[in-house]
Amino acid sequence: MSPGILFRMLAGHLRSGATGLLLSVLLLLAGCGGTYVAPPPAAQAAQSNPVGAQAALNTLVRDVRDEHATGQGLDATLTANARALRVSGFTARYISDEGGVAANGSWPAQVDITWRFGGFDASTAHETVTATFTSGARSGSAANGRSVGISSFGGGDQRVPLWLTGPLTVRRSSDTLVVVAGNAREAAQYVRLAANAVATVRRVVSWPRPRLVIEVPASEADLEQELQVTQGSYSGVAAVTATDDGTAGHSSPVHVFVNPEAIGSLTTTGAQVVLSHEATHAATNAVGSSNLPEWLLEGFADYVALRNVPLPLSVTARQIRAEVRAHGAPMHLPGPAQFNDQADDFGAEYEAAWLACRTLSDLTGEHRLVELYDRVRDGAPVDSTMRSLDGFGVSHLTAVWQQRLRDLAGR
Numbered sequence: 534m535s536p537g538i539l540f541r542m543l544a545g546h547l548r549s550g551a552t553g554l555l556l557s558v559l560l561l562l563a564g565c566g567g568t569y570v571a572p573p574p575a576a577q578a579a580q581s582n583p584v585g586a587q588a589a590l591n592t593l594v595r596d597v598r599d600e601h602a603t604g605q606g607l608d609a610t611l612t613a614n615a616r617a618l619r620v621s622g623f624t625a626r627y628i629s630d631e632g633g634v635a636a637n638g639s640w641p642a643q644v645d646i647t648w649r650f651g652g653f654d655a656s657t658a659h660e661t662v663t664a665t666f667t668s669g670a671r672s673g674s675a676a677n678g679r680s681v682g683i684s685s686f687g688g689g690d691q692r693v694p695l696w697l698t699g700p701l702t703v704r705r706s707s708d709t710l711v712v713v714a715g716n717a718r719e720a721a722q723y724v725r726l727a728a729n730a731v732a733t734v735r736r737v738v739s740w741p742r743p744r745l746v747i748e749v750p751a752s753e754a755d756l757e758q759e760l761q762v763t764q765g766s767y768s769g770v771a772a773v774t775a776t777d778d779g780t781a782g783h784s785s786p787v788h789v790f791v792n793p794e795a796i797g798s799l800t801t802t803g804a805q806v807v808l809s810h811e812a813t814h815a816a817t818n819a820v821g822s823s824n825l826p827e828w829l830l831e832g833f834a835d836y837v838a839l840r841n842v843p844l845p846l847s848v849t850a851r852q853i854r855a856e857v858r859a860h861g862a863p864m865h866l867p868g869p870a871q872f873n874d875q876a877d878d879f880g881a882e883y884e885a886a887w888l889a890c891r892t893l894s895d896l897t898g899e900h901r902l903v904e905l906y907d908r909v910r911d912g913a914p915v916d917s918t919m920r921s922l923d924g925f926g927v928s929h930l931t932a933v934w935q936q937r938l939r940d941l942a943g944r
Contacts, residue, residue, distance in 0.1 A: 579634040579668075583627050585681030586642060586666045590625040593683060597623045607683055614696040617703035618712065619651030631663060631689055638668040641689055648694065653710045653744045654786035658778040662697065663689030692761040692779050695748050708743040714751040715793075723747055723791070726805055730812035733805075737837045738903060740816045746777075746788040747808070753794045760790060769879060771796040771807040774814040776821070787820045802842065809838035822910050828866040829915065832886030833906045836894065839887065850888060850941060852881035857942035862935040866927070885938070892934045897923045 596602035597615040604612045615623065624647045631641040644664045649657045665685045686697040695701065695712060702720040704711040709727040713720040731743045750756045756767055760775065767773065771792055776785035789811040796804050813834040814820060822830070839849060847854070857863075863871075866889050871882040894902045901922050908922075909915045916926045 579636075579638065581630050581634055581640045581642065581666070582668055582681050583630070583642070585668065586664075586683075587627040589666065589681045589683050590627060590644065590664075594623055594625050607685065610700050611697060614701050614703070617701070617705075618696055618710070620648050620696065621651045622657045623648045628661065634668075639665055639684060641665050643689075643691065644686075646694075646697075648696075649786060650710060650746065652705075653746050654777070655744075656784060656786055658694070658776075658785050659780070660694065660778040661691050662686055662693050663691045687758060690761070693759060694777065695750055695759055698750075698755070698759075708745060710744075710746045711749070712747065713749040714755065715749065719749070723749055726808045727812075729805055730809040733809040733841070734812050734816045734837055737840060737899065738813070738816055743816065745812055745815055746786070747791060748788050749791040749793055751793065753792050756790060756792050767792050767795070769795055771799060771804070772811045774811045774820055781821055783818060783821050787815050787818075789815060802844075806835075806838045806842060810834040813837045817906070817910065819910060824912050825906075825910050826866070826915055827868050827872050827882075828886040828889050829906060829909060831867075831872065831883055832888075832890035833902070835883055835887035836890040836902070846941060850884045853884040853888065853938065854942050856881045857938045857944060861944065862938045862942075866931055866934070888937060888941075889930065889934045892937055893923075893930055896930075896933065 593604075593608055593611065596604045596608055596612045597620055600616060602612055603609055614620075624645075626645045628643040628645050631643055634640040641663050642665075643661050645659075645661050647657050647659050663686070664683055665688070667682050667684045669680055687693040695714060699714060702713045702715060702717055704713075704720050704724045706724070706728065708731050709724065711720055711723045711727055713723060727745055727747050731740070731745055734740055735743070748759070750759055753767060754764070757764055760767075760773075761779070772789055772795075773792075774787060774789050777788050778785050789808065791808075796807060799807065811834070814830075817833075819825060819830060819834075842849070863885065867882040867885050871885070873879065873882075890902060893905070905915070905919055905922055908918050919930070920926045
């Protein structure tokens with residue numbers, strides 16, 4: 534039966550009154566064949582809950598600020614980390630979703646956070662991180678009739694501070710703060726390295742109030758996630774000194790970040806040289822300085838780190854000596870093109886830069902090398918500054934350095 538015929542029949546019954554209408558409709562439907570079934574309601578896609586997520590963040594912020602709070606789950610872990618690190622200035626603000634809601638009710642979102650480590654960071658770090666929230670969690674903050682919890686920080690395309698990733702071992706002295714995603718024994722090793730690094734640096738440069746922060750994630754992959762770099766970027770790199778939030782310039786705290794896999798392959802002496810080198814960068818505010826040429830930036834740090842290490846040149850200059858034997862002395866002091874940590878000869882350029890700084894110190898004295906470094910870091914041009922301090926420029930230093938390399942290589 535067509536809908537038009539059905540409509541006309543129903544209209545006729547309506548004109549004749551309501552008597553028997555229900556029976557007529559039922560008969561007509563039966564005549565159409567089959568039983569009428571109401572369509573199911575349309576399924577609604579799961580939605581994120583930004584209000585509940587912000588409430589969960591507010592709970593975490595409150596617990597971090599409350600020295601007596603214990604929290605539950607991840608909240609408890611992060612609260613314990615914050616207490617050991619004396620985190621202050623902590624804020625957390627929900628920005629936006631990063632993706633859809635999964636079947637288990639979880640979704641990633643961008644969160645704007647600030648923090649600093651009390652007693653060590655003179656400024657506040659500011660970062661956008663990825664957090665994963667879960668609706669219907671047993672613990673969390675209720676909003677819009679649902680409970681929301683924070684299941685993790687990290688992932689996505691954002692950096693993530695180590696203290697938000699899991700339980701840590703923290704060791705603090707007046708000069709050093711060691712943060713390790715490992716046990717107390719591992720932390721004790723880094724405490725010794727950090728203390729020795731501070732002492733090594735202070736023998737050469739003025740560092741009246743050392744505040745050295747060393748962060749050691751559990752793996753190389755975790756380091757790359759913490760700094761948000763491409764996988765493999767720090768393969769073979771034992772440590773790097775950088776701002777805590779990736780900001781360029783001098784407005785953010787500077788920490789030393791360790792690759793536990795690379796530094797773990799070194800001898801104790803090698804590991805000490807690495808951390809003393811990085812501590813030099815931290816002590817001299819070198820991070821973010823665009824004026825220091827690479828040979829002076831890296832060469833000076835190695836000069837400080839190796840100054841009192843009783844190793845022969847056959848060890849400390851082994852790679853650059855082999856390069857000179859094979860290809861002759863370089864045409865110029867090492868620059869950006871040479872400092873490529875993915876190159877097969879990675880390390881030779883550091884030795885070359887170190888020898889340049891050591892040569893300059895031998896020619897003029899250590900105090901002149903330190904003064905040149907300080908002035909150039911603060912914006913002075915390297916060649917004219919060298920001429921005013923030492924009576925010669927970069928070209929003369931280069932010539933003396935090249936001859937020293939040839940003598941070392943026996944050429």
